[in-house]
Amino acid sequence: MQTATFTPSVTPTVTPSFTPSQTPSVTPSRTPTATATPTATFTPSITPSPTEAGTPTPTYVWQKADPSQLRLPPADFTNNPHLWFIPPVPAGNSSPASAYRFGMTFTFGALRPHHGIDLANPAGTPVIAIGDGTVLYAGSDLETLWGPYNDFYGNVVVVQAQQAWLGQPVYYLFGHLQDVLVTSGQAVVQGENVATVGSTGIAPAPHLHVEVRVGGNPYDYNAVRNPELWINPGGYAILAGRVLDARGRFVPGNTVLLECQDAVTRAVDTYWEYSTPPDDELVENFVVSGIPAGYCDLSTEINGETVVAKDVFVKGGTVSNVTLQAESAQP
Ligand SMILES: [Zn+2]
Incomplete structure (x- = not known):
């Protein structure tokens, strides 16, 4: 086994020249909370990624899964990392x-x-x-x-x-x-x-x-x-999480914002549909690696309800877990 040594960066070190035909319009709104740091203005640093999905027609949008189609996560996390x-x-x-x-x-x-x-x-x-x-x-x-x-x-x-x-x-x-x-x-x-x-x-x-x-x-x-x-993160942390509705089902295609110890705001979307299944044991619907070890604040909006998780401990060198669940039942 070789020792994994690499430094994760939020933006690719090489900026791809690829410009999608649709300009990224991801502007997650964040509801300030009492403990939020006023200087933490969120600037989406979303760099267009080189993709293999081709040029979409402007009118076509991939459909999110119906939550009832997705695997129902168990109550607990079984976390045996396989890095x-x-x-x-x-x-x-x-x-x-x-x-x-x-x-x-x-x-x-x-x-x-x-x-x-x-x-x-x-x-x-x-x-x-x-x-x-x-x-x-x-x-x-x-x-x-x-x-x-x-x-x-x-x-x-x-x-x-x-x-x-x-x-x-x-x-x-x-x-x-x-x-x-x-x-x-x-x-x-x-x-x-x-x-x-x-x-x-x-x-x-x-x-x-x-x-x-x-x-x-x-x-x-x-x-x-x-x-x-599956990739050894070195001293960095991996966070595997679930975004759930009030009934405990996965919420697909939902943006989660993370603020961790490096004061960089990260954004990730939950798995969109059935073709990208979760880990057999973890049963997550989002993962972010390359996080500095320490604490993270997370927030997401689930059907209009802001759900936050504060001071989530993320351990270096392994996988940590978090659940963000709505309280308000939806029809
Ligand atoms: Zn790809």
């Missing part, structure tokens, strides 16, 4: 673009729900094996379907991890690669170069798309889990 993997781009940026994390749609429904995370990096930046394993597939997705259609992820590398989890195989997938340096069936060791960043497939700007898939069918586009729950 087996190391950051995939040690020579560059391994922090996910914050505006298009796992399960998000980018600008509230404009783009396809995201099945992975995007790491903005210049073309040609080396990509390493994030865990020991065996290459299941290496090459173009023209012949083998990995996304919703062919030529979506371009050149891909898919590795089956050596370890299984809860009796299930675990895979990691890299998309939009420029060069593929391994072949199918080859064993890889954590840390070795397997590819370089590119923009093959549907990728308006070079970036690395990272997915984790769990279960018996690695070709299943919906067999994904949030990669931020």
Whole structure:
């Protein structure tokens, strides 16, 4: 095992030149509370992320799930972290673009729900094996379907991890690669170069798309889990949370604001619909990694009701939990 050393940044170190046809209009409103610091004016630093979802037609919006369609979270959190993997781009940026994390749609429904995370990096930046394993597939997705259609992820590398989890195989997938340096069936060791960043497939700007898939069918586009729950955060913290309505059901596509010890306001949207399922044990509907260890204040609006969680302790090097639940019943 290599020691994971990287410094998460909220904005990608490389600003993608990709400009979505729809200007991000994410302006979360925050209701001040008595203890709020007056200087904490929220400036959305949402950088357009390089995405593979193509150019949306202005009228089409991805529909949020009906809460009754989504898995009902259990009362407790079962939290056995499985942070087996190391950051995939040690020579560059391994922090996910914050505006298009796992399960998000980018600008509230404009783009396809995201099945992975995007790491903005210049073309040609080396990509390493994030865990020991065996290459299941290496090459173009023209012949083998990995996304919703062919030529979506371009050149891909898919590795089956050596370890299984809860009796299930675990895979990691890299998309939009420029060069593929391994072949199918080859064993890889954590840390070795397997590819370089590119923009093959549907990728308006070079970036690395990272997915984790769990279960018996690695070709299943919906067999994904949030990669931020699988990558060792070093000394930083990971927060996995639930946004619930008064009946205890997930609220999809809901913005959560976080203010942590570095005084940077982070925003994340809860998973939009069924195709980006939660972790089997945690059963979360949002995750933010790269948080400085310490305390965070969170807030969200659930059907018009402001729900806050103050002084949530986030521990470095592991996964912490939080629940934000509405009190007002909705029809
Ligand atoms: Zn992506």
